[in-house]
Amino acid sequence: MLELRPTVVGAAGLVDDPLTASDATRAVEAVLARFLDAELRRTREVDPLFARDVAGRVSAFVRRGGKRLRTAFLWCGWRAAGGSDDPTAVLRTGAAIELLQACALLHDDLMDGSPLRRGAPAMHVDLACLHRTSRMSGSPESFAVAATVLAGDLALAWADDLLMETALGSPHGTRLYREWRAMRGEMAAGQYRDIHAQAVGTSGVDEALTIATLKSALYTVERPLALGASLTVADECVLDALRSAGRCAGLAFQLRDDLLGAFGDPSVTGKPAGDDLRTRKLTYLLAVAVELADTSGDKEDALALAPGPAYRSDDAVERMRAALERTGARAEVESKIKELVATSLWHFETTGADAAMRREFAAMLERASGVAPDHAGEGR
Template sequence: MLGLRPTTAGPAEATDDPLTAPDATRAVETVLERILDAHLSQARDVDPVYARDVAGRVAALVRRGGKRLRTAFAWCGWRAAGGSGDGGAVLRTGAALELLQACALIHDDVMDGSPMRRGAPSVHVDLAAMHRASRMAGSPEAFATSAAVLAGDLALAWADDLLTETALGTPHGPRLLHEWRAMRQEMVAGQYRDLHAQATGSFGADEALAIATLKSALYTVERPLALGAALAGADAYTVDALRSAGRCAGLAFQLRDDLLGAFGEPARTGKPVGEDLRSRKPTYLLAVGLGLADAAGDEEAVAVLSPAGAGRDEAAVERMRAALERTGARSVVESKIDELAGTALRTFERTGADDTVRWEFALLVERASGPAPRTAEGVR
């Protein structure tokens, strides 16, 4: 673990750099506003109906925010690799990541049938409501699914345009594009593996971790860190350390998200709780629960947690929660999160980043995964 303490002045005052990672998450809002305003203006020039119904909903989802963790990790990677001075390219890269996240959320909500996102109706649900209110012909659900796919595609186009423009304006553009292209492919692979596992109904803990890595850990932490490092011209050793630390932190983030999806509160998550359990989504939490139930001969828990388990109502979800508690699966996942977070912090030290940047990374890992284990030096 890090063994760091914050200075009296705090990390923001302990560096000559213009922004810290928390500052960057605020600064990217200004960048996003400017970009979204420009895209909405262009959309209105193309077609007012498309601008209102599709582009407007993409912009609204992005503006509703989220933690902006990807921006913060990109900034942290840039600073860990020695980046300083004008960080405009890093902020634009962060904005591109936020737009890419909007694409992923819109499409993911369609595939999962999720009704809410960031405290509001998900895009496809909102479009279905518009269809009904306007008394359009045809099926509201079919219309909304098709329109939401287009909305997600638009978010991806905006993200790609912004990242390409940023790459063209920096001497490190080829490296930036290499990381970006790899990340997009990993996201698609992870989403497909998720669908494949649900369709086959056969998965274990190792497969669940592989899906979580591809679908979330890489593009949430590892690739943003590497994108930031690329903009600083980082050497191979530093990039390797950042990727290793980022993969562990990203997995911890996803496992925390799995726990929140099962045991959290909608007011905190911005989406319904229990949806992953109801759909028997192949999460690490569910795989661990099934494995423990089988090893203990707990036939009731096996029946409740299995992909073919009966019931999709709230009572069934409650039985699944009870089984995850009874088998010890929830505790196992909590321990795994702590282990991954601790490994991420130790690995990050290999970058040689100064204490301020290391402290910021530790805070980001805590934001992403929940409180990290407390060390003898008091760092979390």
């Protein structure tokens, strides 16, 4: 049994003073550290060069952290579904999710050509620098692409190893693995829909929502909540309520991310401002703006938002940003986020989770969406 602190897990394996999601996130950090240390030792035995150049960088990237939202929602799903005994399996599942997230981010930055992640050079940028400083032959960019693909693959392999070990040791392992398998497939499908929409210049609202659902809503909140619940004896009604709450919360998170991508402060987000606009990535924000510009007949804004060069100039990005404001798309997306947050909280309350858990979920919703729910279910 994983000992977290004396007042949390008693000798019989029962939680005497239930952890909060923040406590669980810190505990997952410890699980990750032990797992990564062990994997690095094994990797050095396989090949010291690969361990130094690739595995070491993946390990450092994972340890550098992030929001850890998926871990927090995983814990919330477990507690809302009645989880209260030994938390080892749910914490190990949280660590596996963080490794899967590392894979997704490494590959996503590579596909998008993003130079920064978490305030530091993205993996492909760092590996291109390694090529140059080591005076290797060939193209630094080609080397970096290949090595970053392998880095993401390694993170995915580590995630699957940890999840499978956890599933094999849990009485709920079959249900846990079903959720995990679905999440991996949805994540890949969402990523492909994203790059396909960008390649063909799609602007449709329905397509943007499909991408946001597959790539983010399911993967960020719905599946983590369901993964946590799958480690309990919760019935399908509770699982369905958590999935509905998670889908709405996940969409709210993605729409907030869209707004930050267009208007956010790089010193806060850790990513360059306007990257999505520069490449005209299809987001719900962009799709709404295009629809509003077409409906109003505003040719200037429609032209600024229309498909064009693969990479847009700073002036073109500023024109797009102004169009997002003038069309009313930014305000409409803010309104949609508030609606999704309220609906998510309503679904969560139908799980029968206690008032403390509902308050915690409401706080997590605010953290993910930037919107404070109107109420957190006190006294219900």
